[in-house]
Amino acid sequence: MAFTKGTEQEVAFLWDALGLRDGARVLDVGCGPGRHSLALAQRGAQVTGVDISPEFIDLARTAAHDGGLSVDFQVGDARALAFDAEFDAAICLCQGAFGLPEGPGDDVAVFAGLVRALRPGGMLALSAFSAYFAVRFLEEHDTFDADRGVNHERATLQDGDRHERQFDLWTSCWTPRELRQLAAAAGLAEAAVYSVAPGKYVAEPPNLETPEFLLVARTAEGAKSPEPL
Numbered sequence: 001m002a003f004t005k006g007t008e009q010e011v012a013f014l015w016d017a018l019g020l021r022d023g024a025r026v027l028d029v030g031c032g033p034g035r036h037s038l039a040l041a042q043r044g045a046q047v048t049g050v051d052i053s054p055e056f057i058d059l060a061r062t063a064a065h066d067g068g069l070s071v072d073f074q075v076g077d078a079r080a081l082a083f084d085a086e087f088d089a090a091i092c093l094c095q096g097a098f099g100l101p102e103g104p105g106d107d108v109a110v111f112a113g114l115v116r117a118l119r120p121g122g123m124l125a126l127s128a129f130s131a132y133f134a135v136r137f138l139e140e141h142d143t144f145d146a147d148r149g150v151n152h153e154r155a156t157l158q159d160g161d162r163h164e165r166q167f168d169l170w171t172s173c174w175t176p177r178e179l180r181q182l183a184a185a186a187g188l189a190e191a192a193v194y195s196v197a198p199g200k201y202v203a204e205p206p207n208l209e210t211p212e213f214l215l216v217a218r219t220a221e222g223a224k225s226p227e228p229l
Contacts, residue, residue, distance in 0.1 A: 004035055006199015010093070011039040013201035017216050018089045018123040020045060027087040027117050029078050029110065030096025034060030034071065041069045048087070050076040051096070079106055081113030089123040090114045094198065094212075099128055099172050101150065107172055108182070115186045118219045124188065126215045127196065131173035132208045149173050176206040179215045188217040 014036075020026065022044035028037040031049030033056045041047045041064070049071060051057055057073050064071045076082075078097030092098045098110045114124055134151045135144055142153040155169040176193040183191035194203055195210040206213060 004198075006201075007035045007039050009199050010201045011036060011043070014091065014125055015040075015043060017203070018091075018125055020089060024088040025086065027083065027090040027114070029081065029090065029092040029114060030094075030098070030100075031060060031073070032056045032096055034063055034073060036091060036093060037071050037073070038063055038067060038069060041071050042067075046070075048072040048074065048083075050074050050078065050081070052077050078113065079109040081110075081117055083113070083117035085117070085119045085122075087117050087122055088119065089125070090117050091124075092126045094127055095129060095171055098126055099174075101170065101172050111182055111186065115188065115219060120219055122219045124215070124217050124219070126179075127212045128174040128179060128215065129171050130195070130208075130211055130213055131175050133211045134171075134173045136208060144173075174213060176213055179213060183215060183217045187220055189220045191215060191217040 024045045026040050026045045026047045028040070028047060028049040031037050031051045034049050037047045037049035037060065049060055052075065054075050057075050060071070060073045064073065092110065092114055098107055101107055111126070114126065118124060129151070131149055138144055139153060142151055144151050149172060151171045151173055153169050154166055156164050156166050158164050179193050180191050193206055194214045194216070195205065195207045196202065196212050196214045197210045201214060
């Protein structure tokens with residue numbers, strides 16, 4: 001996919017924005033085949049990547065082995081993370097887990113697990129699809145549920161052998177205000193929301209033109225799991 005070509009730029013931005021350093025423990029939730037995890041490991045981070053797809057985890061493990069990198073890739077459900085104050089930073093990017101709801105409360109469950117995984121003072125970076133962008137640039141065959149804030153589209157998945165399969169994709173869409181409310185409910189501090197696009201992670205204020213928002217926030221003493229909005 002073309003959007004994966006921006007991995008190095010995204011990781012370079014996150015490395016600085018999250019204050020990462022050599023040896024930092026980083027959790028990548030919804031890691032897919034591991035592109036962000038691998039790039040972070042190349043910079044010296046100790047990375048744990050979690051994804052619900054065994055096929056993606058197999059690809060990620062193979063890539064790590066081939067690249068001589070040590071990354072802990074695990075199959076797991078982002079809604080039921082078992083980590084507790086173990087990481088210096090956590091990331092959840094490009095609708096890898098957050099933003100792909102199957103039922104009410106799924107996004108909040110993912111968010112709560114991310115916060116719980118962070119040590120006090122740990123940093124969170126999470127991207128969410130922009131509700132403004134989804135409505136403004138609604139594709140011809142997409143539908144947007146204004147009540148739930150969920151976009152529905154028919155997407156095509158292609159495996160390594162170029163076999164294609166169509167499937168339905170529902171993506172929850174967010175506003176900056178909602179993301180800040182979610183962060184505040186979890187006790188996060190210094191929450192900033194930026195407008196970003198794949199391969200173009202910048203500290204730019206929210207706008208109507210870019211497809212994603214990036215929330216960057218810090219945990220504080222007494223941070224708690226968020227309640228549904």
